[in-house]
Amino acid sequence: MQIPPSTASAPSAPSAASAASSPSSTAAPGGPRRALLVIDMQQGLFNSSDAPFDKDRVLANTRQLIARAREAGAPIFAARHTGPAGSPIAPGSPLTQLLPQLGIDAQRDRVFDKTRPSCFEGTGLATWLAEAGIAELVIAGMKTEFCVDTTCRAAAGLGFRPVLVADAHTTTDSPLLQAELIIGHHNRTLGGAFAQLVQTADCRF
Secondary structure, X not given: OOOOOOOOOXXXXXXXXXXXXXXXXXXXXXXXXXXXXXXXXXXXXXXXOOOOOOHHHHHHHHHHHHHHHHHHOOOEEEEEEOOOOOOOOOOOOHHHOEOHHHOOOOOOOEEEEEOOOOOXXXXXXXXXXXXXXXXXXXXXXXXXXXXXXXXXXXXXHOOOEEEEEEEEEEOOOOOOOOHHHHHHHHHHHHEOOOEEEEOHHHOOO
């Protein structure tokens, strides 16, 4: 998914770092139950020639979140974006495979395919979260302005509290903005209005 070319001038936006301040994010004992959702951290997006911004740090942070969720016994969900049969991202194709570095285990974690920017549309995610008694959904992955943004907004509309990890989502440069500015802008826009904004170091399950 790409932003179409435009001749509009680029608006100013805060940097990813300046927009990533967060309130206390430690889940209190006995508080709302959390799950982790990792969005589209797959071969065809992460390892493309158009490299995501700060990809190594984002991968390391996502791995930390997975390890922390696993240690706490929190459910882990991983979405893969797929296209129609015969396309480069047809279901099951090499480009849709999750990064092996994540350590996602399809035997115990919930790995599912989606075809839309929202991880909820056309999938069972809302049902799975409800059945697990999840109130807060920790979100990481890519791309920031597409599937991460859309899923945060959709989760809030469905009654789940999104917890966006400010330093664990990424994207690529667009014709209008550098990736770092896109990430900073979305942290600022989503934080508070649609999601609780947290840092990897502070996120607990």
